[in-house]
Amino acid sequence: MSSGPAAPAASSAGRRRSYRRRLGRWFVLVVLAALAVPLVAAAALAGAVVAVSHTTPSLASLQSRTLAQNTVLYDSRGTVIAQLHGDTNRTVVSSSRIPQALKDATVAIEDRRFYVHHGVDFVGVARALIADVLAGHVVQGGSTITEQYVKNAYLSNESGLLRKIHEALLAWQLEDRWSKDQILTAYLNTVYYGAGAYGVQAAAQTYFHKNVWQLSLAQCALLAGLPRDPTGYSPIYDPADALARRDLVLSAMSAQGYIGASQAAAASQAATHVFATAPPSQKGPAAYFVQYVTEQLIRRFGVAETLQGGLKVYTSLDMRMQNDGIRALKSTLPKGPAGALVSIDPANGFIRAMVASTDYRTTQFNLAWQAHRQLGSAMKPFALVAAVEAGADPATTYYDSMPLHLFLGAGSVPPYWNVSTFSNTYAGRINLVNATWQSDNTVYAQLAIDLGPAKIVAVAHRMGITSPLKAYPSIVLGSEVVNPLEVADAYATFAAEGVRHAPQAIASVVFPDGRVQRARVHGHRAIPAGVAYVVDKILQGNTRYGTAAAMPSYYSGVAAGKTGTTTDSADAWFCGFDPKLATAVWMGYPQAEVPMPGVQGATYCVPIWGRYYEMVFGSQAIADFRQPAVMPMYRPWTGPHAAGSPTPTPTVPSVSPSATPTPTAPPTSAPTPRPTATPTATPVPSPT
Secondary structure: OOOOOHHHHHHHHHHHHHHHHHHHHHHHHHHHHHHHHHHHHHHHHHHHHHHHHHHOOOHHHOOOOOOOEOEEEEOOOOOEEEEEOOOOEEOOOOHHHOOHHHHHHHHHHHOOOOOOOOOOOHHHHHHHHHHHHHHOOOOOOOOOHHHHHHHHHHOOOOOOHHHHHHHHHHHHHHHHHOOHHHHHHHHHHHOEOOOOEEOHHHHHHHHHOOOHHHOOHHHHHHHHOOOOOOOOOOOOOOHHHHHHHHHHHHHHHHHOOOOOHHHHHHHHHOOOOOOOOOOOOOOOOOHHHHHHHHHHHHHHHHHHHHHHEOOEEEEOOOHHHHHHHHHHHHHHOOOOOEEEEEEEOOOOOEEEEEEEOOOOOOOOOOOOOOOOEEOHHHHHHHHHHHHHHOOOOOOOOEEEEOOEEEEOOOOOOOOEEEEOOOOOOOOEEEEHHHHHHOOOHHHHHHHHHHHOHHHHHHHHHHHOOOOOOOOOHHHHHOOOEEOHHHHHHHHHHHHOOOEEEOOEOEEEEEOOOOOEEEOOOOEEEOOOHHHHHHHHHHHHHHHHHOOOOOHHHOOOOOOEEEEEEOHHHOEEEEEEEEOOEEEEEEEEOOOOOOOOOOOOOOOOHHHHHHHHHHHHHOOOOOOOOOOOOOOOOOOOOOOOOOEOOOOOOOOOOOOOOOOOOOOOOOOOOOOOOOOOOOOOOOOOOOOO
16 A cells, blocks of 8 residues: 555645744744833833933922913002903912812813822823824823923923923922812913913903803803814804814713713803903003003013013002093083093092093093193193292282283294283283183283293192293293193192192002012102192182182082183193192093184083082082191282282282183083082182
8 A cells, every 4th residue: 555645744734833833933922022012111211200200300499480470450449440461361360269160171171080190190191092093193192180280380392202201200299289179270270272361261251251250161161172272172263163172071071970961961052152352451441541550560560570470550540530530521521522631649649530531442542641732721820839939929919911012032933922811801900819710811921921931830840740841931821732640740739738749550569479569659849838728729719700610510619720721722621629639631632733612621621620529529528728837928029010009909819800700601511500609709818
């Protein structure tokens, strides 16, 4: 029997067994290699972590990066009036101000194991790695909320393995120091939500024009979904994607037990209105004051600290007075001209109101501070001060009220000065008291030449006018330009018994580290108290018997002041005060000196001032001006243009002007005057 065929069969079986043995060896090698690679990688990573840990500074030694924060402005009563910020819009809020729903939504979508891990979530890292491998690209992040906060607050924005290791090590240290709520609150105050908003408060204000503590569940869920991709999930530019992301957050909250399924369903159906633009920070009733304060802050602290330093600025503004000033202007001004009002506290120079009738959204030109216009006859009280300082008794110093053709000297251009009264009526021989009440240009022109215009300029500058003034005789009629703020400051010097305080808008500044910088209130004597008192009483008489005689129809309390009207009625003023508050009111056309036919300082500005003081003080009893112990020492006034006293010489001014003041047109919107008792004239003190 032949055995030939059996040999090949045996050879084939042997080859198959050999192949299986070789394949088994290769399989073992591949498996071992597959196991070794991650082990080696893990060992290498562990070695890297150990090596880096020796060079990673402790959390205590690191200074967290200075995060840009909004500067908040408050009025004198602690009410927020504005927020200032640069490119980074951030306002830090406390944990108690952040809704629990927003905290839960953030944890549910960003870091579901936040309350379990210790800053580094190894389970989360593994889960994210598997998901990324299966998807072929990054679909999940492995960073915890703690790590994200550490990255934002302590580390630079560079990427790479080294930074990730630093991030994990510091997160671990932070978990040893802070509670979970502290970490979550810090994260919510630093993370970016898109549209320039950093932190939950800025995000709530940007998208919903609300504070974060006012948000609904649906709004909280929408915000919680933004940090992963603020641009891709933008509720402004991609509302459909933003709503889908919001619903995903609600679903995650329900799945993790933070809310019920019915709550999630109801919130997903809620309309979530989102604003396309951030709320205006400087377009409220204090817009122009905020502009002024911002300029002051930048001068003191620079742009970066002002807009990003997280300052709390307590200003001098009284929002009640501010709103009263707005109402007084709007209820009285006619259609066309604009107006401005500035109030200053004489005791310290604090600006209590700064109002312009223009719309800040239309023009940022601040009429109350930046407009420089001629003052008109409201300049005359400074000449009166100079005269009293020089020894002239206003009650017994007389001039002839008459048309003037004054020679100013061969070097003057023009050499002659023609002066007339506003109404072209003249009172004849008249003392300075009545000349002030009647605002007689011809008398004050002669007084200016007798005094020398340089003395008038010096008085105005001492009392608070900071604009440059040329020492021409016409200065007494208000030919030089000034702004309402400095005029209010100068008239506040009258109210403060001759002591001038520079205007201040900032009462105190609180820095993020708790330091406080308070305003220094320092006044200096600008004019003698006795001189101030004499002029105060004459200006008080002006609101009863002079160009401001309509004042009791609007306000019956203590009031003193002076009207002003410029050529062709291009500008109209009333600048007045009582012992508690000094206020300048201006009206005119901002763009140019446009005539306002029939308008004088008494036509609209007196009613504005009176209405405003009625709102501010009402029936409040305001003490009269206090007579100081030392009064001016008078001597016979021998000015070249002065006239002799009529017979008999009065010792005090008459109770009413010797000539009827020029009538003025009543404001078209003036209220029906209240009936008032006939005022009793208060005589100017006799010489001591």
